[in-house]
Amino acid sequence: MSAVNSSLVHDLLIELDRAGAVPLHRQIETALRAGIRAGRLRQGASLPSSRRLATELGVSRGVVVEAYDQLIAEGYLASTPGSYTRVAAGPEEPSPAPAPPQPAAPRIDFGYGRTDPARFPRAAWLRSLRRVLTEAPHDRLNYLDGYGLPELRTALADYLNRARGTSAHPSRVLITSGFGQAAALITSVLAQRGARRIAVEDPSADDDIRPLARLHGLEVVGLPVTGEGIDPAALERSDADLVVLTPSHQWPLGGVLPARARTAVVRWARKRGAVILEDDYDVEYRYDRAPIGAIQGLAPDAVAYAGSVSKTLAPGLRLGWLVLPPHLADAVADAKLLADRGSPAIDQLAFADFLLRGEFDRHLRRMRPVYRHRRDVLLARLAEHLPGFEPAGIAAGLHVVAWLPDGLREQEVVAAAAEHGVHVAGVEPYRLARPGRQGLILGYSHLSENRIAEGVAALAAAVSTLGARPRPAA
Amino acid sequence: MSAVNSSLVHDLLIELDRAGAVPLHRQIETALRAGIRAGRLRQGASLPSSRRLATELGVSRGVVVEAYDQLIAEGYLASTPGSYTRVAAGPEEPSPAPAPPQPAAPRIDFGYGRTDPARFPRAAWLRSLRRVLTEAPHDRLNYLDGYGLPELRTALADYLNRARGTSAHPSRVLITSGFGQAAALITSVLAQRGARRIAVEDPSADDDIRPLARLHGLEVVGLPVTGEGIDPAALERSDADLVVLTPSHQWPLGGVLPARARTAVVRWARKRGAVILEDDYDVEYRYDRAPIGAIQGLAPDAVAYAGSVSKTLAPGLRLGWLVLPPHLADAVADAKLLADRGSPAIDQLAFADFLLRGEFDRHLRRMRPVYRHRRDVLLARLAEHLPGFEPAGIAAGLHVVAWLPDGLREQEVVAAAAEHGVHVAGVEPYRLARPGRQGLILGYSHLSENRIAEGVAALAAAVSTLGARPRPAA
Numbered sequence A, B: 001m002s003a004v005n006s007s008l009v010h011d012l013l014i015e016l017d018r019a020g021a022v023p024l025h026r027q028i029e030t031a032l033r034a035g036i037r038a039g040r041l042r043q044g045a046s047l048p049s050s051r052r053l054a055t056e057l058g059v060s061r062g063v064v065v066e067a068y069d070q071l072i073a074e075g076y077l078a079s080t081p082g083s084y085t086r087v088a089a090g091p092e093e094p095s096p097a098p099a100p101p102q103p104a105a106p107r108i109d110f111g112y113g114r115t116d117p118a119r120f121p122r123a124a125w126l127r128s129l130r131r132v133l134t135e136a137p138h139d140r141l142n143y144l145d146g147y148g149l150p151e152l153r154t155a156l157a158d159y160l161n162r163a164r165g166t167s168a169h170p171s172r173v174l175i176t177s178g179f180g181q182a183a184a185l186i187t188s189v190l191a192q193r194g195a196r197r198i199a200v201e202d203p204s205a206d207d208d209i210r211p212l213a214r215l216h217g218l219e220v221v222g223l224p225v226t227g228e229g230i231d232p233a234a235l236e237r238s239d240a241d242l243v244v245l246t247p248s249h250q251w252p253l254g255g256v257l258p259a260r261a262r263t264a265v266v267r268w269a270r271k272r273g274a275v276i277l278e279d280d281y282d283v284e285y286r287y288d289r290a291p292i293g294a295i296q297g298l299a300p301d302a303v304a305y306a307g308s309v310s311k312t313l314a315p316g317l318r319l320g321w322l323v324l325p326p327h328l329a330d331a332v333a334d335a336k337l338l339a340d341r342g343s344p345a346i347d348q349l350a351f352a353d354f355l356l357r358g359e360f361d362r363h364l365r366r367m368r369p370v371y372r373h374r375r376d377v378l379l380a381r382l383a384e385h386l387p388g389f390e391p392a393g394i395a396a397g398l399h400v401v402a403w404l405p406d407g408l409r410e411q412e413v414v415a416a417a418a419e420h421g422v423h424v425a426g427v428e429p430y431r432l433a434r435p436g437r438q439g440l441i442l443g444y445s446h447l448s449e450n451r452i453a454e455g456v457a458a459l460a461a462a463v464s465t466l467g468a469r470p471r472p473a474a
Helices: A024-038 A050-057 A061-074 A122-135 A150-163 A179-192 A209-216 A232-238 A259-272 A326-340 A345-356 A359-385 A410-419 A449-464 B024-038 B050-057 B061-074 B122-135 B150-163 B179-192 B209-216 B232-238 B259-272 B326-340 B345-356 B359-385 B410-419 B449-464
Strands: A077-079 A085-087 A173-176 A197-202 A219-226 A242-245 A275-279 A303-308 A320-323 A390-392 A399-403 A439-443 B077-079 B085-087 B173-176 B197-202 B219-226 B242-245 B275-279 B303-308 B320-323 B390-392 B399-403 B439-443
Touching (some): A050 A061, A061 A077, A077 B259, A122 B122, A150 A173, A150 A320, A179 A209, A179 A320, A179 A326, A179 B326, A197 A209, A232 A259, A242 A259, A259 B061, A259 B077, A326 B179, A345 A359, A345 B345, A410 A439, B024 B061, B150 B173, B150 B320, B150 B345, B173 B179, B173 B326, B179 B209, B179 B303, B179 B320, B209 B219, B232 B259, B242 B259, B359 B399, B359 B449, B410 B449
Parallel strands (some): A197 A219, A197 A242, A275 A303, B197 B242, B242 B275
Antiparallel strands (some): A173 A320, A303 A320, A390 A399, A399 A439, B077 B085, B390 B399, B399 B439
8 A cells, every 4th residue: 555656647658639539538548558568557556546647637537437447347457445546467478579580482382282373263253252142141141050051062062973973962061171170070070989090091191180190199000002092901901990092183192093992992991880081182183084083972881072172262262071971970060060160151152152153163174274284394394304203193183293213312302402492392201101212292283384394494403413313214 | 704684784774965065975974873873783783895885875885985994993893804894882872861840940039149140241241352352462362370361360459459458469369260169279279288177157158168178078167157257266276277258248147257356367377377268259249338358458378368250240250269378379270270271261351351441340330239229128028028037147248137036947938938939048058056046048139129029028928827926026
């Protein structure tokens, strides 16, 4: 109960704007709160009486009382009957330091997994959004269930059955935010049901199943990709409860799982009561023949089929889907509801409209020759500048793998490329069993033909500094 | 290697449309796939040779070979050199039965937690979407980080600091899909860090923290809400690692946590190294005075502050936010990335635009008197028709609680109301320690004044059938 420090009133730094729209008591309140947070008003310090502060500021006492009361209610100030009002809160921590400067971006980025965002069909998407906002019934903006809106589930079932050879009934389609969420939901449900082990292709993506397995305490078993895909015998031995496959376009090596292996995988899953999570990630871009139908069509009872628009429209949309086997559907919908209460309604309705009006097909038809041409340029430039590199997985997708000639190590090439302003990834980081054959993953879909040519030339320049003697092309 | 059944060709049910856009080999392929799925072509059955089928259908042999090859690649057919092509897959399970008919919707639904979806500002939202799709740089449509887009994080920090008294720096703001996801991310991170126990208000919502605690094997401790909020002494005894609070408007009872309890909760959290999850769910609607500032402003180091647009714009948008203490921020961002790879970019940018242009403030200013008037009508009708009911939590929000007079049981009232076409919830289902005081939760925000009046009259009629003698109002 110390006497009021006479300099305190000055320290309050209250400047009133009498002509402004903000009421005077709010201005006082804001200034005091700021003073407390900044530490100018230290915890325990007494404030002037409301009468005295009102006189100092030339306002009515009620204005100060209102400001004090608000801050008392919020816990910044405390008052005891008969004593001064005191500061009850300490200063806040200093604002976080600004982020450190990012390293300079590479001039040319062969990073994988991009669509070309400049080709996102903005006008068509906006038309779908406008129709939704003009026409959707009000109740569509309310809380959602875990499956998603029926408009989109029906449109997707039709699309997938037609374009991907799935056997999807709308009641088994569930809207996700993409493959990452699909994997998160499936692993969570299976872990709760007692699953112990997940089998994945080796090599395969390292940013979804592997961290999810760690999160749920599941073991990960790698199935070597030999030739076009995994060996079902390795799966038999794996003792897995879930196998994650990219059967239509193995990531990153680009093979198509042969028919015999498909049926063997289905047989294994049925016999074991295991689940196949089919990641159908970029198969819309198959350049030299029709895409291979999804395994889900062969065995809707054993396959959870996952897809998204991340490789066709834009990853930023966060729109994907699962087609689920009966024994998983409700549990995954419950998990989705608990995780995020469903995907955004307007986005779902817009995508349904986009599908139904044929805009999706139109967009794919437009993009296929664009990406194919970029692939052709990449392959031509590789053949010209780096004839010792052996391209693989070129028939489809948005990237190719280039196997390195003997004597070159991925890490050295990646590092030398970075020094030449080129970002490119090696295959090795995606392997579970190392070392393996040395290769690069070259994403081309987001790069113009000129940039691709420039990038390959720079990559060749980088490789030439390594002093290895690339084997001449056969 | 049985001989071809001569009736099989007929069973194939292939009808070719020679004038259509679909290539003949695709038509054959589709018909065969459908036959296998339907079980008309049973597993193991031999197909006619490509030559014979081509003759039957009047097409070139290459067309049939292409169809067979596709289905072989997909695993529907199998061929062994020198033998016939056979069906390699079984029929699919029958389509799921249509959903059973839903029970008839109540005529009047006092269910809580709705905005009025008819009031969603569709035109303004569409303007924001149009600006985003016209102006956003292409890279905004690419993959996201776990925090969200800087445009929205900055706009939200400004809004929350101004309107909710938070102390939010954009670098600590993380975009979620709403409170449900915020709770899922926080509990997941804390469970991984060894948390054992979550304290919640009793009563409180039963659809987020409680199932999440079960998922992560955490214990839930109820803190009785007495008077305006929890008793900090109960929190001290709880041994909790996380406390979930609705301090500005307790759900469902409507109290404001008093200043002394706020500072005590903060002291407890700091001493224990525990986290306060502040659910600031509908405080924008406070009718009789300025909203109470968030606890987060008092202790940004100990509070994870969560909000969303579900009660202000529409739940279907699935847009929310967290303001995180430093020791949680990166871990929650990692968890968000693993869960769904970030919230949709276009929605984030649209909401940022909506905030920056003052549309959000405008919408709240427009809705406040609408909801206040509905509340006034509800209170007036309750006083008239059900004077023995004691309203509580009326100063703010989108619902009121009506305590029942002695002699009435919630369950009986809820059941009788349902028979009179009125849906209303009791308080009891949300209690951890039962029984407690008997009361109803009456959501009014989505109902017109006429519907509210009609609903209260029907509720009164329902109550009158129970034969209890409601205590007259004082």
